[in-house]
Amino acid sequence: MGRCRIRNDIILSSLRSSGKVAVMASEEDGEPVWLTDNGPFVVVTDPLDGSRNIDASIPTGTIFGIYSRLSELDHLPVEEKAQLNSLQRGTRLLAAGYVLYSSATILCISFGSGTHAFTLDHSTGEFVLTHPTIRIPPRGQIYSVNDARYFDWPDGLRQYIDTIRQGKGKFPKKYSARYICSLVADLHRTLMYGGVVMNPRDHLRLVYEANPLSFLVEHAGGRGSDGKTRILSIQPVKLHQRLPLFMGSSEDMHELESYDNIQQKVNPGYEV
Template identity: 85%
Template sequence: MQSAATPQLYHLVSLRPKLQNLSSKSQLFDLGIPFCRLRMNSVSGSGLRPLRAVGGSSSSSGGDDGFVTLIEYVGKEGIHVKDDLVVLLDHIQYACKRIAALVASPFSYSLGKQTGLASVGSDRDAPKPLDIVSNEIILSSLRKSGKVAVMASEENDEPTWISDSGPYVVVTDPLDGSRNIDASIPTGTIFGIYKRLEELDDLPIEEKAMLNSLQSGSRLIAAAYVLYSSATVLCITFGSGTMAFTLDHSTGDFVLTNPNIKIPPRGQIYSVNDARYFDWPEGLRQYIDTVRQGKGRYPKKYSARYICSLVADLHRTLLYGGVAMNPRDHLRLVYEANPLSFIVEQAGGRGSDGKHRILSLQPFKLHQRLPLFLGSLEDIEELESYGDIQQKVNPGYEV
């Protein structure tokens, strides 16, 4: 028997045969179900709610469930996504569902422990079993898709050549924020998708794998992150706006909940590790001091919100506005900065290294690091106006 606490949506699902026979929405009230409860509260004007499908059926159930899934959206909604890319996205979403289940598993605590394996970068970023498993899940899904030529991952020293015929290149951070797993803090997966550079096909495998992976962010055709938190949210862009899909655990579908995310032009939140305040350059300290006193261009006092999980901090910033930043040469251009900047820009915001637009930068090595500032357009412009905001001295860190 269903409990009284079961969400209204699931009451509606259980009553679907009755609802199909109703002639008007008003008759829902005769069943004691307020129709308006289907609509969630709007976040920053984005109209956060499950969207009704347009003459489509659920990819999982084969019945008309009334909502648009990720694959239905890219396959039927006229956004001009090629069939090869639809197939690739189906395999990517499957990989992310597996990672979501892994992160939520009672065994993730032991999987989150560090090992003595060699790592790319500092000891602070040493791979953990959970990172490695997530990386293997993604690589396996990309291989099975048959649509990927090369995968470059934060967890691998070099790109992995998969197929000579694959039309796409995928760059990924398989599990961002994994060192927070023990404390059940949100984590995420980041993807960027490029077209394979066919003009490089005659080069040796190692060389063409590397050059395909070092494409400028301006050449991205799609980018996404998946947030593993109280809900599992897949936020994606194909270069014509940013949208989010939320995983419905009852069906296994990612359901469209944010059809057109627009980051507010100005927020009231900054996200940064300000325990490092005294290591910051003068310009960054002045900016933070100014906005949290309400003396900046926006005459309200800013609040600090910092999770120390890039995907989680960015997701909040994307919905509420403000700035999410790491002023150190720490975040990776290929796997993190480029895909996330593409998502933010398509929502009306900006990605910057403190001096330049992220998507204008040309990567010169696979694991290249840089400062990263993401957020509302007006907030980023004000921050950049302070000039000296990149932290070049990093006491306590080895990069």
């Protein structure tokens, strides 16, 4: 059994035993799982983000979002109401967060009034509030993207990266590249230091990754976008719907979005 499957089953078992969750939708499952008719909450999750990095001891994470169960759907068949409950717009999130497994184990969460990070104290088994009310700097000096794909990018994205690398953008300092290829880790650094983290391809999933992480970023004062549209305003139409994702400091994001043609809509042959 793969590591992602094990992580998925642990989360599913915990949510089932809580009695509080009606349905869980996971990146690891083809369809959402209905748990209980009386549960008030819906949970969407990417159980193990960055799983390809585990054998290299690179940070990984778990991403989650929490919605209210839509009681007006209770009369529908189980499969249908499970699906529709899981396809809620990001603006309806009650809470979202991630757990970062790195040199420290960090829980970063927002309940809609600020973004806060807690660090696991291994001596007590408790998470201690270490970063209350995180505010992402309005400007950073770091961009995070797979630069190896530079020649496949659309013109607008290449122009933006060329401009900020040379210090010729609206922020007159040269930007540096920092790319871990673990979305939770790249975003955590961006929350701390500012800048932008992005994948311009139709690669990241709206339900499990883009919505929960954009919720966190917005409540820390930043912005999440597909390059044109606010992520949280996009209505999901499929459970595993993919899209480009750009998140980060508000001023950096507005500058990035001012460029036309930053979404990479053509896959030149590498794996999704």
